[in-house]
Amino acid sequence: MTWYVLEYHLVSYRRVWRASLLSSFVLPLLTMLGFGVGVGAYVTGGVGGVPYLDWMVPGLLASTAMQIAIGDSSWPVLGGFEWQRTYFGQAAAPLRVADILGGNLLFVVFRTLTGSAAFLLTALAFGTLHSWWALAALPIAALVGLSVAAPTFAYAATIRSDSYLAILFRLGVIPMSLFSGVFFPVESLPPPARWLAYASPLWHGADLTRSATLGTAPSWSAPGHLLYLTLWAATGWYLAHRQFTRRLVV
């Protein structure tokens, strides 16, 4: 049943996939040129013995995975309850809440994966991948996507207006993108801010992705990273399931 819900989202996506694919290449291309080549020219020493571009690309890959995942689980989920009300139509069919939620989350993972794959190809073209381990960046991106998408589903199913989504982006997504070890190592942050960075799922995703594309050891335990991201995903699933049930079965 979950597959039928995924299938529905894919049919819906078929309408826009060309434009979507194009933009998933454009974004990494621009950022790589702007940040990596442009800013990187000033960072002559590199970071930890690696050229700045090569160091930054995996962080940006994880950050992109996060942004795709949150983008696809914020407005679309709010709209599914408040505007188009499509979830209510699905709930009237023989689907369970877990199917409705699971199928939609699988679609978000699919979007995260395709976007990340485009990013990885661009990164390859710029010669920033140092190891075959770079392939592991894809499942990591999927996990990063799930770890942020599931809680965002819960949040988007709770709010009634999209002005609350602006809060999510200003207080959550943007600070996370800036201070989670994507553009500079979190060790440069003052200690209290550093702990906030450690708490964010993006830092764990960025660190793991970096160790994959550079073929080096992560700065924290790899199983620890995976476990932490899984914890975010599982807690998010629990909250989202509860919230979806509250809205759909009343």
Added chain:
Amino acid sequence: MSLIHARGLVKRFGDFTAVDGIDVDVARGEAFGFLGPNGAGKSSTMRMIGCVSPPTGGVLRILDRDPRREGPAIRARLGVCPQLDNLDLELTVRENLTTYARFFGLPRKVARRRADELLDFVQLTERADSRVEPLSGGMKRRLTIARALVNEPEIVLLDEPTTGLDPQARHLVWERLFRLKQQGVTLVLTTHYMDEAEQLCDRLVVMDGGRIVAEGSPRALIERHSTREVVELRFEAESQEAFAGKLAGVGERLEILPDRILLYVADGDAAVAEVQARALPPASVLVRRSSLEDVFLHLTGRTLVD
């Protein structure tokens, strides 16, 4: 065996009791209506029958199954046309049907064939490949009804199926629903249009404040709760009330509205003669048969609920 069987069915939201102990039985092939003003508990009842709202108390069996435990299995055999359309506006008309059919586990080929048949049934074949967004309200409603039929349901639930439609669109919807009824599909609908109820329902209940206040066929309800005819009198005066006192004893019941007086009588012409005999010439007189609307207003009052 009744397809829908409720005894003492209750739905509460916190302190608010939306449905306050109702008994309902709907037989196979019947067209059954829930009538009532806004807030009467119709939609809450429909959602419980649709297995998306667990009852707070009482007995509810749908297709001889328990909606609390067998929701998906029951929903697989229901068709639901909700009060507010929840179509996917980005998808085409046909895709809305085929993707929905997949939720019921229909193979793709069957889904496509069923979609084409249903588009023909609701006269949307020409719009099959257009997006839903630009469609008119009537077209969207017909598409929602078609979507409710993709799984060849045994019971179709329609929550205010024609609210907000123009007269042409309403009549087309009624005609399609009537055809479904002829095919033996069990229809359960809510409405506050009396003409809709008279047109479609074999049997109906009037709900008010979460309770059932009357039950029967449209004809029987009129016989039981109203007179055979109604005389509408309009007097040329500031207030109609001045004349009301002088009409005492004419007919069974009298109702004063700001612009006219209604006399509920067995014989309209006799009542008009009596009024004229009392030397009360009204500015206008209309004798008509009692309608379900008279029953409805009598039972649920003229005061606005919300």
